[in-house]
Amino acid sequence: MNQLALAFRLLRRDARSGELTILILALSIAVISTTAISLFAERLQKTMNLQGAEFLAADLVITSSSHIPQPWLDQAEQLSLKRAKTAEFSTVLIENDEMLLAGVKAVSKHYPLRGHLKTIEQDYLTETVHQQGPKVGNVWVEKRILSALKLAIGDLLNIGEKPLRISRIISYEPDKRGDLYSLSPRVMMNGYDLHATQVIQPGSHVHYFFQFSGAQADIVEFNHWVKPQLNPSQRLMDIHEDRPELGTAIKRAERYLGLASIVVIIIAGVAIAMAARRYTERHFNATAILRCLGLKQKQVLNLYITQFIILGCLTNIIACALGWLGQLYLFHLLRDLLPAEVAEPGLFAVFFGFFTGLAVLFGFALPPLLRLKNVSPLRALRHDLDPMPISSWLVYGLALLLVSIFVWRYTDDLKMTVGILGGGFAITALLGGLLYLGLHIWRRKQLRLPLHLRFASQNLTRSPSRSISQILGFSLTLVAMIISFTVRTDLLADWQKQLPDNAPNHFVMNIFPDQKNAFENSLKNQEIKEARFYPVIRGRLVRINDTPVQQIVSKESQGERAIHRDLSLTWSEAPPDDNKIVAGQWWTAENVQPGQVSIEEKLAKSLKVDLNDRLTFTVGSRQFDAVINSIRKVRWDTMKPNFYMVFSPGTLDQYASTHITSFFLPDAQKAYLNQLAKTFPGITILEVDLMLKQFKSILGQITAAIEYLLYFALLAGFTVLFAAIYSTLDQRIYEGALKRTLGAGKRLLQAVHLWEFALLGFIASLLAVIISETILFVLYHFVLHLDYAPHLAVWLIVLCTGTGAVALIGSWGVRNVVKHSPMRIFREL
Amino acid sequence: MLSPKTTIDLAVRVVENIAKYNVNKIFIMPIIETDQVIIETRNLGKSVPTANGLLHILSSVDLTIHRGDSLAIVGASGSGKSTLLSLMAGLDTPSVGSIQINGKELTAMNEDGRALLRNQLIGFVFQSFQLLPGLTAMENVMLPLELANDKQAEHKAERLLNRVGLAERLQHTPRQLSGGEQQRVALARAFVTEPAILFADEPTGNLDSRTGAQIIELLFQLNAEKQTTLILVTHDNELAGRCQRTIKLDAGKLI
Structure with missing residues (x-):
């Protein structure tokens, strides 16, 4: 007890004389940043884990690019599962001569099965909670849609062919993901109105989410029943088995933030080590006197360690509180990328910041502090008698170990x-x-x-x-x-x-075959040249020479990414502009036959395929084969439609397709887009400027x-x-x-x-x-x-x-x- | 026709008059008549505030020192010897009284004015040598010359280090030198600017008696060669006896 009192007294004296200011400052900076990052990561993780169901808005979700078979729905019915469906797609909204790329979500009657929606009318004071989406004939929109399109609540908003009344401003939807679709401002409509918009046609680029909820045993049974029947373009998410993932942007940001906080820890650690060294050297004389007065080596060390523990605890408590404020600002900075409602911060992250602070303090300050133990009482007589320096292995080893643990924690x-x-x-x-x-x-x-x-x-x-x-x-x-x-x-x-x-500054997708000629004529009337149309079918590569692709490609490769999503497949008589054949030959009018494919060079390398290899694709529930007869080098920066796979004419005839094209439209002719969107309501116009923005x-x-x-x-x-x-x-x-x-x-x-x-x-x-x-x-x-x-x-x-x-x-x-x-x-x- | 002495006298007056107005920029010529008063203190005192009121370290010191004098200040520990020396050298400021060096009122100068005066007129030898640890012997001796923008710094420093017997130690840092050698470097540094006044504060206090005797011998030799006014603080009666005058302080007062 006496020693504790002495430690307090010495610490207070040192703190008053400014001896410890730098040490406290450096430690605070390290703890504030660590606590802020730790709280940030923990809140996100907790949100995902505890509110997983809400983040799916259901217990189980099947994502698909087309409708799922009726027997699946019947099976769900038999198991007494509740059902809901959403369809998500991008579309360009044009109102009052303003254009905006929006992410539309058409929701069925029972959406959301888990969680709730929130809307406001004008300000956040009157936030209302809903268990269902907008009524028929109404839409809810994000606030930025109103300002961008100069609209107000009560105005009509045209989605495709259908005018819908804006009834509320949507402030929270449970299953908003961190991808580009959900980053576009949201328009939520009733699924019943979807048909009337005429936006969705066979071949349109739409994501369907079939949602189910019910008793856990029933969900598990349904999962086991339906899983083997999924086709490669369908995915199943179950809160009991798969954790929904954060958007990659957020995940990366979290990792970079973690690494940035390690930079802070290292630099602050250097400052702590320097300050601790000075502190130690300035305490040689006082320690020599304490030793003369009868304090043992161990007691000396205890005395100083006790002081540093007190110092660390007091500093860390304040720094943790500041770190808590720091994470609030971090959430503010990333507010548009994150779910609107995140879990409350937990004590664990604060403790992590606190103990990290102690670890940093002792990791960097302990080695110089240990020297005090070795101060000889003789120094009271001879001031030049310095204790032996501590082994540099200990000094650097301890710091390196500490930093390694932090890096490992953040990168995992x-x-x-x-x-x-x-x-x-x-x-x-x-x-x-x-x-x-x-x-x-x-x-x-x-x-x-x-x-x-x-x-x-x-x-x-x-x-x-x-x-x-x-x-x-x-x-x-x-x-x-x-x-x-x-x-x-x-x-x-x-x-x-x-x-x-x-260079083309607009992409138009989802042009249906019966609209293609009219669309082409419309462009010609506007003197828009060089717009080449490509048919597009969404399909997935499943086998190479009868071996499943998963067994061929390595993880994290381009090939791996390519086989886990639908590819845009096309066919063409002539090779696309700016493409160069690097192996094999393009088909000519004389030797062309169905079942041939030209593949992009880098993907071919990643998939380890060559000329004459046979590739198997699925489109919906059907499959077809094609043999590689040429390999192309593609220039991706031309802002023209480019494809990994181009098939010979006749290969894809049996599948519904849409067309894609790109063209240059000068600023002066922007009004033409308005006209285009009205004439062809199903099309999706992507403005490069808007995407860049x-x-x-x-x-x-x-x-x-x-x-x-x-x-x-x-x-x-x-x-x-x-x-x-x-x-x-x-x-x-x-x-x-x-x-x-x-x-x-x-x-x-x-x-x-x-x-x-x-x-x-x-x-x-x-x-x-x-x-x-x-x-x-x-x-x-x-x-x-x-x-x-x-x-x-x-x-x-x-x-x-x-x-x-x-x-x-x-x-x-x-x-x-x-x-x-x-x-x-x-x-x- | 003016005699050379009168001409020099006149020149000194002109320079001093200019110096009055711009002490930082004008070089004060250390040309002073032999019988001229070089330091004069009047009613000099120094006190510091303590918890129990003012503590008088030095009071009412009246002292006149002429060029070429050698003066020993003796007294017990805490009698105010070092304080008197530091006030006369312009290292500290008095609480009351005046100090004139070479006719200039030291108390009227700011720190930079006093620094310039020290550089031009004064040399120091301290008990604990006070060499800059990061500099070599040569660099330490060159330092006051360089501060005065002397282009011959290297040459002069080398010559004086040779004179004090350290020709082989020019590039050694203080850590590589013995106590006696360090004090020789300090002597060389003190004399290299050919100062009019040399203040020495217990110059042998940190040395053994044999080395101390050698240093004192060297100090008096250089003093005689350069005709410097020497003001010495010491406990050593024998050393004090080598000076022309001795004054004794007790509890901050001359006795």
Whole structure:
């Protein structure tokens, strides 16, 4: 008890004297970001697990691109399962000369079987809960539809051929998924009105969700009965067996956020280690006296560990509370991508943040703290008697172990963990080595520099390891920020830039065969040229030379992705424009026969197929075969319809098809789209501009969330700077006093500090620019296939702000060096 | 026709008059007549606030020192010796009284003005050497010259280090030097600017008696060569005896 009281007293004294400020700051930053991410992830996970049924809006759902057979519904009836059905499709809404791509959901009477819908009339104060969708003749729309199309509640909204009255604003639907369909603003209509819209025709691109609910045993029985009968394009989701998944965008964002928070932990950890080292060194004398007074080694260690536990607990409690606020902001940033209602935050995530904080504190601070145990009582007489340094294996090993656990937790993938740690370690070691070499050479060359610059660079090169950790801390944070910012901007700018003038800027899908000629004529009347029409049938590849495809393709490959979804299949007499035959030959009028297929080059490689291999496809419940007779190279960036599989004429005659085309429409002729949509109500018009806009908004939200975390990393970077400053402050004050004794003016010393930190900031920013440009070059060249151009404006901004910020903040940190009289400093030594 | 001495006198006055208005920019020439008063203190005092009221460390010190003098300040621990030295050297500011160095009122100057004065007129030798640990012996000695923008810094520093017997140790850092060698570097640094006044605070306090004697010998030799005014704080009566004058402090007062 006595020791606890002593620990409290010593801790309070240290905290008051500012000894612990940096340590507390760094720890807080790590805990706030970890708690925020942990709460964010936990709330999403909990939402998915606990409210799984609600997120399916049912207990079991079969998704299909067409109606399911009647016997399945009869079987459900027999098992007394309740049924509902939704149909989802994209369509362009045109009202008041405004256009908007919307995601329409037509719902049956009993939808939703689980959960509920929520609507509002004008404001959120009057939110109403519903157990059913809109009534016949009505639609509910998302608020942004009203503003985009200049509509109000009570107005009519045309969906295809059918005008429907807007009765409410939809604020929550349970089964909203994080994919592109559900990201388009929602229009919910009654399924009874669907036929009258004439939007759905044979071959239309529609997703049907057949929903069932009932007793668990009945659901399980139905599941086992229906599962073997599913065709490859149908999928079954059961809350008892399959967990519904988050949209991939959110899942990736969660992973990146986790990794960003590890960056924060590492940088804050470095600051904690530096601050703990200074703390330890400043406590050598006090410890020697305690030892003289009879404290045993173990008691000394206990005393300091108790202080750090108290410090960690108090700091973490406050930081966890701030982290809780942090996750609220994270949800705000990602609000459009997330379900409207998420589970309440649980205590587990807060505890995780709390204990992570303690782990970070001890992982980075324990090794220096252990030195205090070895302080000899003799030091009370001889102040130069320092305890032996702790083994660097312990210092780095403990930190590395801790970081490994965090990386593994966020990636949940051992291979990726090893990759990230190995890569990170190699890059850090390489950069650290290069910086060390650079600083070493610089130290030898600095004799000829002007005095203030020489003093500045002497300060920088005196302790290379300290300078290197500051430079790397800043550089790596800046690299992450530059990449996040640049990729977002370039991805959109380059995509738009790559499109040649007059490249098609509109896609039209779902043109039915009987509309094709009229549609073609309509385009001709508008003098729209070069619109080529392709028939489209949705089908799935199931076998290659009679072997199921699942046994052939490797996971995570392009082929794997291709076999898990419906492909757009087409046929053509002539090869598509911009396609190049790289193997085999295109069919000619003389040798053409049904059952031949031309395959895209990369997919062929991924599926390990070659000329004359036989592929089996299913369309609905029927199957057909085709033999590969040519392989094509496809240019995907032409904004024209492109296909993995092009069949010879006659192969797909027996299946219902729609047509797809693309064309260029100048801005001045946009009104024509209005006319098109009215004349051909079933068609889906995709505006490239609109798609880009939607893409931009998703990308913007995810990068904003990641950047939000990176600001914490930047703050942590500044704590490293301060920790480094404070670890040298005594030395700096002494040297400043001595230089002033020998005649150096305040202004000279201030200039030296400004230059020192400006140099530090400049080197860190320069390194950040070089690393990020290298990464961007590789990323653009090999992954994103974008044109690479150096980002000169970014260089300039990063170099100026990086140098300026570090110079000013660093100089502020050492402002006391020139404050006190030199004699007072000599006396205190 | 003016004599050379009068001409120099006039030049000094002109420079000093200019210096009054712009002390930071004008080089104060260390040319002073032999019998000129170089340091004069009047009613000098220093006190610091404590929980029990003001503590008077130094009070009513009146002192006049001429160029070329050597003065020993002696007294018991806590008598105010180091405080008096630090006030005269412009390292600290007095609570009351005035200090004139070479006719200039030190209390009227700001920290930068005092720093410039120290650079031009004053050299220091401390008990604990006070060398910059990151710099070599050569760089430490060059430092005050570089602060005065002396282009000959390297040459002068090397010459003086040779003079104090450290020709082989130019590139060694303080950690690689013995206590005696460090104090030699400190002596070289103190004399390299050819200061008019040298303040020495217990210069042998951290050295064994043999090394201490060598350092004192060197200090007095250099002092004689450079004709410096020497002000020495010491406990050592023998050392004090080598100075022309000795003053004694007790409880902050001259006795």
